[in-house]
Amino acid sequence: MNDNYHIFSDGRIERHNDTVRLVGLDDEKSYLPIENAEALFLHGQIDFNTRVMSFLDDHGVAMHVFGWKDYYAGSVMPERGQTSGRTVVEQVRAYDTPERRRALARKFIRGSIHNMRANVSYYDGRGHEFGDVIEQLDTQQERLEPELDVSELMGVEATARRAYYSVLDDVLPDGFVFGGRQYNPPDNEVNSLISFANSLVYANVVSAIRATALDPAVSFLHEPGDRRYSLALDIADMFKPVLADRVIFRVVNRSQVTLEEFETDLNGCLLTESGRKTVSKAFEETLNETVEHPRLNRKVSYQYLLRIEAYKLKKHLLTGEEYVPFERWW
Amino acid sequence: MSDTDPVELLLESARDETRDDEFHVTGVMMQYYAVCKRELWFESRNIEIDRENAAVVRGTQVDESAYEDERRNLSIDGTIAIDVLEDGRVMEVKPSSSLVEPAKLQLLYYLWYLQRVVGVERDGVLAHPRERRREPVELTEENAEWVEGAIRGIHRVINRESPPPAEEKPFCESCAYHDFCWSC
Numbered sequence: 350m351n352d353n354y355h356i357f358s359d360g361r362i363e364r365h366n367d368t369v370r371l372v373g374l375d376d377e378k379s380y381l382p383i384e385n386a387e388a389l390f391l392h393g394q395i396d397f398n399t400r401v402m403s404f405l406d407d408h409g410v411a412m413h414v415f416g417w418k419d420y421y422a423g424s425v426m427p428e429r430g431q432t433s434g435r436t437v438v439e440q441v442r443a444y445d446t447p448e449r450r451r452a453l454a455r456k457f458i459r460g461s462i463h464n465m466r467a468n469v470s471y472y473d474g475r476g477h478e479f480g481d482v483i484e485q486l487d488t489q490q491e492r493l494e495p496e497l498d499v500s501e502l503m504g505v506e507a508t509a510r511r512a513y514y515s516v517l518d519d520v521l522p523d524g525f526v527f528g529g530r531q532y533n534p535p536d537n538e539v540n541s542l543i544s545f546a547n548s549l550v551y552a553n554v555v556s557a558i559r560a561t562a563l564d565p566a567v568s569f570l571h572e573p574g575d576r577r578y579s580l581a582l583d584i585a586d587m588f589k590p591v592l593a594d595r596v597i598f599r600v601v602n603r604s605q606v607t608l609e610e611f612e613t614d615l616n617g618c619l620l621t622e623s624g625r626k627t628v629s630k631a632f633e634e635t636l637n638e639t640v641e642h643p644r645l646n647r648k649v650s651y652q653y654l655l656r657i658e659a660y661k662l663k664k665h666l667l668t669g670e671e672y673v674p675f676e677r678w679w
Numbered sequence: 680m681s682d683t684d685p686v687e688l689l690l691e692s693a694r695d696e697t698r699d700d701e702f703h704v705t706g707v708m709m710q711y712y713a714v715c716k717r718e719l720w721f722e723s724r725n726i727e728i729d730r731e732n733a734a735v736v737r738g739t740q741v742d743e744s745a746y747e748d749e750r751r752n753l754s755i756d757g758t759i760a761i762d763v764l765e766d767g768r769v770m771e772v773k774p775s776s777s778l779v780e781p782a783k784l785q786l787l788y789y790l791w792y793l794q795r796v797v798g799v800e801r802d803g804v805l806a807h808p809r810e811r812r813r814e815p816v817e818l819t820e821e822n823a824e825w826v827e828g829a830i831r832g833i834h835r836v837i838n839r840e841s842p843p844p845a846e847e848k849p850f851c852e853s854c855a856y857h858d859f860c861w862s863c
């Protein structure tokens with residue numbers, strides 16, 4: 350279970366008896382083992398019809414569509430029978446109670462800053478001096494007072510993220526120049542990598558949320574409706590340093606992705622198909638890596654950590670028990 | 680909320696389904712009450728959670744088939760489902776040694792319900808398929824008090840705003856809410 354399948358070629362997916370098959374432009378057919386699938390990631394130009402869509406729906410398989418501009422284009426989510434009026438009611442109640450909303454928004458940022466700090470600490474001392482950045486992150490962490498409203502909290506998060514990203518130019522190998530975060534579309538190689546990896550995190554969080562009957566559109570830190578699945582943005586932010594950024598550092602430092610792997614034109618700078626393949630593969634490997642969970646007393650995959658985060662949030666909403674954000678503990 | 684004794688409330692609810700403070704107790708709720716009150720609270724609110732390897736299911740299912748041909752399954756009031764043996768005794772299967780109390784309480788509740796609501800007196804038998812042994816169970820006065828205490832306790836638990844806090848128990852390992860309780 351929980352496998353993601355990435356499809357890079359162009360063609361068509363169709364239902365064939367009790368399977369889903371991919372038919373390439375050259376008419377070559379391959380089959381997708383969807384019994385184990387969590388989601389299909391469509392990176393190429395893929396046609397599909399309602400028949401295959403309802404088949405995927407029956408099997409609870411999501412489709413995440415990756416387009417060109419900023420990569421993520423949208424998701425087709427299975428109904429999954431995971432709807433719970435009660436959960437959504439509690440979610441909206443928490444959103445609508447300023448104190449509770451602020452408290453959750455603060456927790457998400459606390460988790461994000463903690464995880465950014467963990468990455469910076471890793472590089473601090475390994476040939477780099479990042480003491481000042483760590484200090485800046487700690488300062489922002491301390492600014493997270495209960496009185497701050499959501500837009501002020503957003504400001505703290507933005508300041509922290511800027512400090513965090515300032516280490517990138519030092520950490521990445523020669524030739525990779527970051528110079529600040531640019532979106533829609535990304536304007537250089539590093540931004541392009543970040544956008545792509547972040548959208549992979551985001552899509553996986555969308556899948557994780559879906560498994561818990563939480564409404565992905567009701568969020569706490571981001572404004573509901575900022576994007577369709579704004580709750581996924583709330584949760585994804587905490588995982589970007591641990592999932593996306595680690596993958597980026599890895600593929601670039603091992604020269605698995607070089608500057609050749611990008612295409613720059615008026616539409617910005619985008620990863621080529623082979624670059625996307627490399628990053629997706631490294632990303633899936635990371636999702637499947639496991640860590641010992643101190644409370645569950647077993648090893649869990651990074652992908653399951655996303656699911657756990659959704660459980661924790663749901664538990665908080667339904668029981669009032671404290672939500673403790675994901676903070677890397679290893 | 681009314682101040683009616685939950686036991687009275689349950690008896691009245693059994694007679695009159697249209698009350699707005701209706702209170703029903705199923706056999707499973709009795710079992711959860713004895714096993715884990717937090718689980719009872721979750722169940723009462725239909726909080727569904729599946730854990731990753733959902734293969735672990737409480738012992739019950741394993742032994743379900745053990746006495747298949749000698750019992751008849753009866754549903755009473757749509758609330759309780761009992762297994763009646765040919766000799767008229769009510770049977771409950773004890774799945775494992777750690778769950779003997781919950782199974783016994785559940786059986787006693789059935790006997791109590793039959794007596795108080797339906798008006799028939801029955802004896803019970805707790806079956807131990809693995810040990811091929813059957814233990815007679817009777818609704819003594821003391822046992823009836825145990826049941827009524829549990830009814831009041833269940834009423835208290837499911838009316839709580841939040842669930843009782845998680846406590847590590849031997850059952851947690853095989854509980855469907857395991858990751859929900861312990862991912863923290």
Ligand code: SF4
Binds near residue numbers: 716717848855
């Ligand atoms: S995991 Fe343990 S504490 Fe939680 S509901 Fe199950 S038995 Fe109760």
